[in-house]
Amino acid sequence: GIQVEQSPPDLILQEGANSTLRCNFSDSVNNLQWFHQNPWGQLINLFYIPSGTKQNGRLSATTVATERYSLLYISSSQTTDSGVYFCAVEQGSNSGYALNFGKGTSLLVTP
Amino acid sequence: SAVISQKPSRDICQRGTSLTIQCQVDSQVTMMFWYRQQPGQSLTLIATANQGSEATYESGFVIDKFPISRPNLTFSTLTVSNMSPEDSSIYLCSVRRSRETQYFGPGTRLLVL
Secondary structure, three states: OOOEEEEEOEEEEEEOOOEEEEEOOOOOOOOOOEEEEEEOOEEEEEEEEEEEEEOOOOEEEEEEHHOEEEEEEEEEOOHHOOEEEEEEEEOOHHHHOOOOEOOOOOEEEEE | OOEEEEEEOOEEEEOOOOOEEEEEEEEOOOEEEEEHHHEOOEEEEEEEOOOOOOOEEEEEEOOOOOOOOEOOOOOOEEEEEEOOOHOOOOEEEEEEOOOEEEEEOOOOHHHOO
């Protein structure tokens, strides 16, 4: 199946700083999504972005499908941004369109 | 979007017993998935449970251990059978209506003693 690698594995930021999280994948994808898992364990969908660029408030994402990577940008970070950020890609019809998750980037934003 | 509820939210069980987790969605969905998240780890797909067909299990997961029911387009159950401490995890129900955005339930936190 498709391999998904995320970097960095851990990140500590001071409030107000910016950061870039990276997701590399080993094959072409039909679907790529970014999720935030908050400290209480709830997974929130941030972006559906198999290609191109999207922005939502302080967050934006870019996927360059031809080069098999995606970036998640967090600007002016806040303590509520803490948690784990996952990149997930769709394996294709053989797996019924299920998402395959990377290991995540654990982000801690300090006051 | 989709609103997903899971029951129970958490449980502590003795080894050798079984637990059935329920997943309820606020509206009809075709694609439903069950994931496991072991402590400090990423999400691993257990099975895909599309209504009208048998669940499709991923490598390392078998129906005898994780039987799944999908009686209609808004409900599914996952049973964790003959539990051992290695089954201690968060179990997550997930749905997708289209090929795009996927949504997750709040999870069921299971501790097996």
